[in-house]
Amino acid sequence: MTRSALTTPPPDATRPRPLPGAPAPGAPLGPHYSRCFGCGDGHPNGLHLTALTPDGISVVAEFTVEETHQGAPGLAHGGVLAAAMDEVIGMSVWLFQRPYVTGRLETDYLAPVPVGTVLHMRAWCNGMSGRKAYLEAEGRIGSPDGPVAVRAAALFIEVAMEHFAKHGDIQTIADEHHEYEVNP
Numbered sequence: 001m002t003r004s005a006l007t008t009p010p011p012d013a014t015r016p017r018p019l020p021g022a023p024a025p026g027a028p029l030g031p032h033y034s035r036c037f038g039c040g041d042g043h044p045n046g047l048h049l050t051a052l053t054p055d056g057i058s059v060v061a062e063f064t065v066e067e068t069h070q071g072a073p074g075l076a077h078g079g080v081l082a083a084a085m086d087e088v089i090g091m092s093v094w095l096f097q098r099p100y101v102t103g104r105l106e107t108d109y110l111a112p113v114p115v116g117t118v119l120h121m122r123a124w125c126n127g128m129s130g131r132k133a134y135l136e137a138e139g140r141i142g143s144p145d146g147p148v149a150v151r152a153a154a155l156f157i158e159v160a161m162e163h164f165a166k167h168g169d170i171q172t173i174a175d176e177h178h179e180y181e182v183n184p
């Protein structure tokens, strides 16, 4: 992966460890929001990524490239592939049970991805330092051992839950996240 200093963990970064409440290995992760463009099962033309964690600290996911994801005829749009990388990285950092948002996302495109491809994605954390999480992901064509088509490195920044309430749609958050009070 060609990555900048901004997405490279500093020497004092800590290695992530699975938390006690992490999903069981192999259990499906499910969408964090039904209308999410990346994982939402209620999104009419989203990516519909399906994911699980093998170990509580990383995520594997499958993304089937559809006609609605094209850039050039018959080939996936690079921005759509970046969105898929962003999503799978976001799923992996959510395993640490604190809310993070993407600060920076770097992407290498190594091979074209035809419509109909199942992209086998994997995301993991290389280190954490304060509010910053340094993450990486790859997407392989056709199988978990297939050729790598896309790589990404990212810096995610931890935010308070209020970030979503302040900037987003608080009623929908309350409807889907019953543990979150609209008027605490």
Ligand SMILES: CCCCCCCC/C=C\CCCCCCCC(=O)SCCNC(=O)CCNC(=O)[C@H](O)C(C)(C)COP(=O)(O)OP(=O)(O)OC[C@H]1O[C@@H](n2cnc3c(N)ncnc32)[C@H](O)[C@@H]1OP(=O)(O)O
Pocket (backbone or CB within 6 Å): 006, 032, 038, 086, 087, 089, 090, 091, 094, 099, 100, 101, 102, 103, 104, 131, 132, 155, 157, 158, 159, 161, 164, 173, 177, 180
């Ligand atoms: C109640 C329930 C709600 C449900 C929600 C579920 C949770 C999610 C669950 C599952 C996720 C699944 C997947 C989701 C989709 C994938 C994720 C996305 O696409 S997220 C959307 C796109 N990203 C944004 O919209 C961020 C927009 N930016 C911001 O809001 C701010 O800029 C923010 C929060 C990133 C930082 O702002 P500051 O004011 O809090 O903090 P400052 O001081 O600016 O930055 C902190 C440190 O980070 C560095 N930093 C910030 N941005 C950077 C950047 N772009 N590059 C390098 N460094 C950066 C700064 O230099 C600073 O470093 P120094 O502490 O000084 O060392």
